[in-house]
Amino acid sequence: MDQQKLRSLVFEKTGVRIDIDDPVFALVALNEAVLEEAVERHVALIDAASLELAQQARLAGGLAPLQAGSHKAAVLDATNEPAAAAEPPATPSAYAPAPAAGAVRPIATQSPAITPRELRLLAAAAGVSVLSALLVLGGQAAFFKPAPPPAAVIQAQALTPEQTLALQNADKLNKAIQKLDPKVRTQLQAELQK
Incomplete structure (x- = not known):
């Protein structure tokens, strides 16, 4: 050899x-x-x-x-x-x-594609693989729970001095518009919306 x-x-x-x-x-x-x-x-x-x-x-x-x-x-x-x-x-x-110890069996020249023993082995392997997959998925579900996403927290930001001044002016302007004649008031509001 x-x-x-x-x-x-x-x-x-x-x-x-x-x-x-x-x-x-x-x-x-x-x-x-x-x-x-x-x-x-x-x-x-x-x-x-x-x-x-x-x-x-x-x-x-x-x-x-x-x-x-x-x-x-x-x-x-x-x-x-x-x-x-x-x-x-x-x-x-x-x-x-x-002399032969017992009856001599003829040698098989052809064998089936899948023998019953191989079928049993395949079924056992499939069962083991399914059980392994279930075990892995169960372990992941038990030990690796994802953290919930953080809640959206909206915080009001402090206004800049310009923004505060603009809001005060808008209030004064709104009060002044309310004191005008209704005809002039509607014309002025129509002009402001343009």
């Missing part, structure tokens, strides 16, 4: 940088070990089946079957010609796989 090659491959495909000390490499090593064991089992099964097939081919071709303890018998290759083997051929009993 070339860790540098795996790191660069992961970065190219996902943009995620992983370190050599990352626990994901432990999972990769575990996966390799499990895969190697499974491959060895399958190779042993295939070898045993091919030896059995070779025995049947020998019998069908009129040749004598291989003896279980005999290492001197010729091994047939794919061309059905005896091959000169440097080491003695293995017997089918040498490759017998360990």
Whole structure:
């Protein structure tokens, strides 16, 4: 397992940088070990089946079957010609796989888009997120009450001396207008409103 090659491959495909000390490499090593064991089992099964097939081919071709303890018998290759083997051929009993502990289930080739377990997890996550949101909103409502806006306070400002004098003159003028003749008074008020 070339860790540098795996790191660069992961970065190219996902943009995620992983370190050599990352626990994901432990999972990769575990996966390799499990895969190697499974491959060895399958190779042993295939070898045993091919030896059995070779025995049947020998019998069908009129040749004598291989003896279980005999290492001197010729091994047939794919061309059905005896091959000169440097080491003695293995017997089918040498490759017998360990019996399965229980019934072997077939490997599923397709899975549903969302499994029931994933649906339960999604429902639990949605419930937790709703409860968290309610908790946050409740906390904000309890602890962060906004202060009421200040009441508008209107204060009378002190009048300047000019303004005070103008008001006194306006009072005198109003009293003087009231003493005039009603005809002149209406003409004067009409002129003031222009």
